[in-house]
Amino acid sequence: MDRTTITGGVPLRGEVEISGAKNAALPILASSILGGGECVITNLPRVVDVLTMGRLLEILGAKVQHEGNRAVINASTISSTQAPYDLVKTMRASVLVLGPLLARWGEATVSMPGGCAIGSRPVNLHLAGLAKMGADVSMEHGYIRVKAKRLKGAQIYCDTPTVTGTENLMMAASLAEGTTVIENAAKEPEITDLADFLVKRGARIDGVGTDVVTIEGVRELHESDHDVIPDRIEAGTYLVAGAITRGAVTLRRCRPNHLDALLMKLREAGAIIEVEKDRIHLNAASRLKGVDIRTLPYPGFPTDMQAQMVALMTAAEGMSVITETVFESRFMHVEELRRMGAEVKIEGTRAVVTGPTQLTGAPVMASDLRASAGLVLAGLAAEGTTEILRVYHLDRGYERMEEKLRGLGATITRHKEGAAAAGTR
Numbered sequence: 001m002d003r004t005t006i007t008g009g010v011p012l013r014g015e016v017e018i019s020g021a022k023n024a025a026l027p028i029l030a031s032s033i034l035g036g037g038e039c040v041i042t043n044l045p046r047v048v049d050v051l052t053m054g055r056l057l058e059i060l061g062a063k064v065q066h067e068g069n070r071a072v073i074n075a076s077t078i079s080s081t082q083a084p085y086d087l088v089k090t091m092r093a094s095v096l097v098l099g100p101l102l103a104r105w106g107e108a109t110v111s112m113p114g115g116c117a118i119g120s121r122p123v124n125l126h127l128a129g130l131a132k133m134g135a136d137v138s139m140e141h142g143y144i145r146v147k148a149k150r151l152k153g154a155q156i157y158c159d160t161p162t163v164t165g166t167e168n169l170m171m172a173a174s175l176a177e178g179t180t181v182i183e184n185a186a187k188e189p190e191i192t193d194l195a196d197f198l199v200k201r202g203a204r205i206d207g208v209g210t211d212v213v214t215i216e217g218v219r220e221l222h223e224s225d226h227d228v229i230p231d232r233i234e235a236g237t238y239l240v241a242g243a244i245t246r247g248a249v250t251l252r253r254c255r256p257n258h259l260d261a262l263l264m265k266l267r268e269a270g271a272i273i274e275v276e277k278d279r280i281h282l283n284a285a286s287r288l289k290g291v292d293i294r295t296l297p298y299p300g301f302p303t304d305m306q307a308q309m310v311a312l313m314t315a316a317e318g319m320s321v322i323t324e325t326v327f328e329s330r331f332m333h334v335e336e337l338r339r340m341g342a343e344v345k346i347e348g349t350r351a352v353v354t355g356p357t358q359l360t361g362a363p364v365m366a367s368d369l370r371a372s373a374g375l376v377l378a379g380l381a382a383e384g385t386t387e388i389l390r391v392y393h394l395d396r397g398y399e400r401m402e403e404k405l406r407g408l409g410a411t412i413t414r415h416k417e418g419a420a421a422a423g424t425r
């Protein structure tokens with residue numbers, strides 16, 4: 001398995017370009033199933049999850065020509081409605097084909113996503129919504145089976161805002177008969193990006209980005225092109241990389257308005273931030289102070305930035321309380337940060353960090369995508385060398401992370417599987 005080594009202590013400086021948003025790319029690719037013709041999707045991040053979604057579409061029978069940041073997809077040739085366990089177990093977001101397959105092809109069989117490193121992640125709200133729209137839902141041999149001749153518009157209330165759930169239901173409702181209203185919908189910018197794509201293809205969607213999304217079903221969707229929005233979590237991760245190393249970084253091609261909660265917290269911690277239309281400059285030369293953070297659905301502070309902020313708070317003066325309200329057990333990075341010298345206590349859903357600490361390099365284990373990002377950031381600030389094992393997690397969601405960090409002056413190297421593995425942990 002690949003590993004990455006980082007020799008920390010260098011203030012990062014320079015510019016970095018932000019890639020397309022993984023979490024927008026995935027539902028947009030899945031939604032190609034909803035219509036015939038060729039859809040050309042650009043600004044796709046070159047990350048493993050996007051390749052996995054492409055493979056899944058191919059397994060279903062779609063034609064996928066994927067090169068670099070662009071994919072041309074023709075889903076007129078779908079020949080299977082089954083998403084196999086092998087793929088779903090590597091990427092939970094495979095469940096995003098459930099709604100589109102059901103709406104367009106009348107049935108779908110998708111392996112039940114298992115547990116993952118950030119806790120149990122049920123899909124009950126996806127299924128309850130589809131059932132309300134008239135689908136027959138059953139569970140057999142670890143697979144979810146849904147069937148419906150044609151879905152019917154319905155009034156759906158989500159007990160908790162769910163991102164992929166809202167996306168699945170919005171996609172399914174686009175081809176349903178009549179009007180669907182999703183209440184307590186999630187409001188993440190990635191959902192808005194998906195809706196923008198669907199609307200270009202003829203869907204009728206109103207209220208996206210608010211708690212109540214209304215979808216008037218149409219008979220079919222036509223082909224269209226789409227350029228995926230920039231990744232706000234990747235952007236946030238590079239801002240924290242600048243802050244934790246007391247550096248000065250500029251992000252290019254980002255959407256500052258998608259990062260409001262994070263920018264406010266970084267400013268509160270003492271970073272100087274200037275925002276232009278599609279750029280953010282961060283300067284963190286002076287002392288940082290601890291801030292309290294509570295993760296929440298958008299526009300609240302993103303849970304996908306929690307691990308990175310725990311790492312940052314180890315370098316800040318005073319006590320910070322970071323409360324995770326979206327996922328249980330999303331503190332796997334904390335044990336590893338402690339091995340680097342961080343003073344962090346877990347109290348239920350809160351991480352209490354006392355800083356500042358000079359972290360020291362150590363071998364650490366990545367457990368999930370964002371936890372891995374938190375460890376990379378800690379490694380950038382640590383004295384000496386940090387070795388991160390299981391970095392395949394990073395490849396799921398960060399395009400060319402080592403290369404981008406090197407561009408900012410970091411000393412970071414990827415060691416490919418088999419090469420120089422002896423003598424390491």
Ligand code: UD1
Pocket residue numbers: 023026093120121122123124125126127160161162163164165186190303304326327328
């Ligand atoms: C998406 C993102 C992920 C991010 C998360 C929260 C993608 C591909 N992934 O994941 O990066 O961390 O949003 O911002 O976009 N829940 C239920 N029942 C359901 C569905 C969800 O109880 O049927 C709960 C979950 O357990 C969790 C909360 O709702 O506590 C939010 O989860 P959700 O928004 O669904 O996360 P994902 O869509 O899986």
